[in-house]
Amino acid sequence: MTRIRTPMTAVDRAWLRMESPENPMMIGAVLVFDEPIDLPRFRQVLEDRFLCFRRFRQIVEHAGDRTYWHDDPTFDLDNHLQVVALPGRADEATLQSFASDLNSTPLNPNRPLWQVHYVDNYQGGCALIVRIHHCIADGISLVRVLLALTDDKPGRHLHAVPPGTRPGESRWQSIQRRAREWRHTAGAGVEQLRHFAHNVQQDPTYPLRLLRTGSRIGLECAKLGLTPADPPTPLKGALGGRKQVAWACLPLKDVKDTARALKGTVNDVLMTAATGALHEYLREEAFDLPDCGIRVAVPFNLRPLHQPVETLGNQFGLVLVPLPIDVDCPRMRFRQVQDHMNRLKRSWQAQVTYSLLDLFGRGPDILERRALALLSQKASAVLTNVPGPRRPVYLAGARLRQPMFWVPQTGGIGIGMSIFSYTDSVQFGIIVDKKLGLDPQRVMTAFEKSFYDLHAVAGTPGTYPQVERREVERRKASSF
Numbered sequence: 001m002t003r004i005r006t007p008m009t010a011v012d013r014a015w016l017r018m019e020s021p022e023n024p025m026m027i028g029a030v031l032v033f034d035e036p037i038d039l040p041r042f043r044q045v046l047e048d049r050f051l052c053f054r055r056f057r058q059i060v061e062h063a064g065d066r067t068y069w070h071d072d073p074t075f076d077l078d079n080h081l082q083v084v085a086l087p088g089r090a091d092e093a094t095l096q097s098f099a100s101d102l103n104s105t106p107l108n109p110n111r112p113l114w115q116v117h118y119v120d121n122y123q124g125g126c127a128l129i130v131r132i133h134h135c136i137a138d139g140i141s142l143v144r145v146l147l148a149l150t151d152d153k154p155g156r157h158l159h160a161v162p163p164g165t166r167p168g169e170s171r172w173q174s175i176q177r178r179a180r181e182w183r184h185t186a187g188a189g190v191e192q193l194r195h196f197a198h199n200v201q202q203d204p205t206y207p208l209r210l211l212r213t214g215s216r217i218g219l220e221c222a223k224l225g226l227t228p229a230d231p232p233t234p235l236k237g238a239l240g241g242r243k244q245v246a247w248a249c250l251p252l253k254d255v256k257d258t259a260r261a262l263k264g265t266v267n268d269v270l271m272t273a274a275t276g277a278l279h280e281y282l283r284e285e286a287f288d289l290p291d292c293g294i295r296v297a298v299p300f301n302l303r304p305l306h307q308p309v310e311t312l313g314n315q316f317g318l319v320l321v322p323l324p325i326d327v328d329c330p331r332m333r334f335r336q337v338q339d340h341m342n343r344l345k346r347s348w349q350a351q352v353t354y355s356l357l358d359l360f361g362r363g364p365d366i367l368e369r370r371a372l373a374l375l376s377q378k379a380s381a382v383l384t385n386v387p388g389p390r391r392p393v394y395l396a397g398a399r400l401r402q403p404m405f406w407v408p409q410t411g412g413i414g415i416g417m418s419i420f421s422y423t424d425s426v427q428f429g430i431i432v433d434k435k436l437g438l439d440p441q442r443v444m445t446a447f448e449k450s451f452y453d454l455h456a457v458a459g460t461p462g463t464y465p466q467v468e469r470r471e472v473e474r475r476k477a478s479s480f
Contacts, residue, residue, distance in 0.1 A: 005070035016135035022239035024106040028406040029130040033398040041396040103243040137312035150393035229377040231290035240435035247404045247429040248444040261458035272334040275323040276450025293324040297379040330454040381415035388422040406431040
């Protein structure tokens with residue numbers, strides 16, 4: 001019997017091969033709900049809206065220098081949905097500890113690369129801890145897939161079920177598909193030539209502008225290669241593979257008011273708050289701050305935001321964003337972050353890194369690992385910002401109260417920071433390698449303080465209720 005399988009794309013293969021004992025390549029999420037989820041109904045939602053993507057029923061197979069997806073002949077939902085209960089008081093710290101354990105544990109490579117833990121009886125409701133391997137899809141796609149499981153009201157299913165990915169194909173179907181792809185490529189090439197001739201006719205300087213674009217792309221490649229390594233700080237060091245997670249929450253209204261007062265974007269404000277958090281934490285630990293700041297690797301989405309998620313996979317590049325953690329003034333930090341972000345938005349760095357991932361995924365493993373080692377020297381952390389729904393959503397009838405997400409780290413990077421907006425709040429999460437010695441909860445406290453310092457200098461003074469509460473709790477814990 002011929003086994004039906006689908007080739008893995010080069011970019012997805014690159015993310016698969018980034019897996020290491022120190023850095024499992026998983027996108028993690030913790031979703032907290034106001035009430036317990038009805039498990040039979042939840043299983044039905046997974047069957048209808050999650051497993052319709054064939055990728056979640058497939059395992060990875062290696063054949064020589066090729067990698068394939070093929071259907072798991074023993075697939076059973078019970079292998080991927082686990083029901084657990086937390087010990088003791090089951091408070092936020094206990095949930096964070098359990099999420100840390102799971103994010104330190106790689107997924108089973110002999111089964112489809114995802115898992116969901118249903119945490120029963122958490123703070124009067126429940127929680128889901130979701131782990132999905134990065135080779136399946138990028139963060140934005142997976143967030144949209146998870147949101148497709150939800151509804152706008154507790155008793156109604158309002159979201160359309162997304163279509164599944166292309167099923168496994170026979171050899172003849174594979175030949176037909178490749179023939180169609182070649183015809184499509186050839187047709188696209190002819191169309192591009194016609195487009196080029198038309199543009200030249202309309203504007204004789206078009207070839208010169210096209211050449212300038214190519215030169216800019218080449219310049220971005222050179223700049224990326226010549227970027228010096230990040231300075232030594234406690235944010236970098238040897239990794240042990242044991243992860244710790246923490247999260248914090250800010251009112252979205254305060255963030256928007258601050259952005260409006262400073263004539264910037266919400267992303268500029270949150271990036272500045274993350275910068276200030278690292279500044280505050282390192283200052284408290286009495287570490288010398290590097291004069292040139294640090295850099296973080298930021299995923300840059302290349303998939304149209306309004307395009308339906310019909311297929312999974314990774315469609316994003318990485319940009320290296322400087323964070324001025326050496327700057328004391330919150331307003332000056334904001335202006336520098338804003339300037340760096342505006343400059344990178346006009347660059348081709350994301351497209352260049354995406355193309356490099358595609359190239360590495362086609363080449364030998366050792367080439368990719370050396371490139372990753374080089375890239376990880378140029379950044380101290382990974383930071384991502386994903387917009388979420390503006391209104392409450394419901395999963396199997398239960399209202400989602402708080403969602404948190406974490407991105408995996410590559411190479412020798414041991415810190416991941418994630419920003420996710422939901423209804424009237426902004427969630428900030430961090431995952432750190434325990435061997436680095438950073439206290440993630442103290443970084444969260446520093447993040448809240450950093451934001452409200454910026455909030456105050458913007459002329460929109462606010463209070464520090466969460467900062468004060470967390471600081472009191474931390475001091476009580478340290479006194480025992």
